[in-house]
Amino acid sequence: MHIATQPNGANCALSGADGFAAEVSTPATLQIPHKAAPITVACSAPGYRRTVNTLNTSGSGWLWANTAFIVFTGGGAVLGMMVDEAVGASTSYRRDFNMDLDADAGRRIRATQRNGGPTFDLKTP
Incomplete structure (x- = not known):
């Protein structure tokens, strides 16, 4: 099976039934035993949210x-x-498994100074 993410270079942890576990950096090709289904695929990359998907057999x-x-x-x-x-x-399993990771958008925080100064917005990374 070929596993790819958008963006490339994401770290993916795969875990499934019968004790199956693997870690890959995308894009990657690996053999997955039939008895491991369903498989949980969790991928993360710097600047992107951790994304989890399930891979089933047909x-x-x-x-x-x-x-x-x-x-x-x-x-x-x-x-x-x-x-x-x-x-x-x-x-x-299907031959190709593609997963898009969402950009990790920062959150806006409204801050007020203790001394009564102006209120301003901060953006977290």
């Missing part, structure tokens, strides 16, 4: 092919479906 073509074989063979292809399910071939 049914692959083998799932539909095995179902068709079962129907046409009267149940004779059940073994193939059981093997595919055991090795994770019935589900797959």
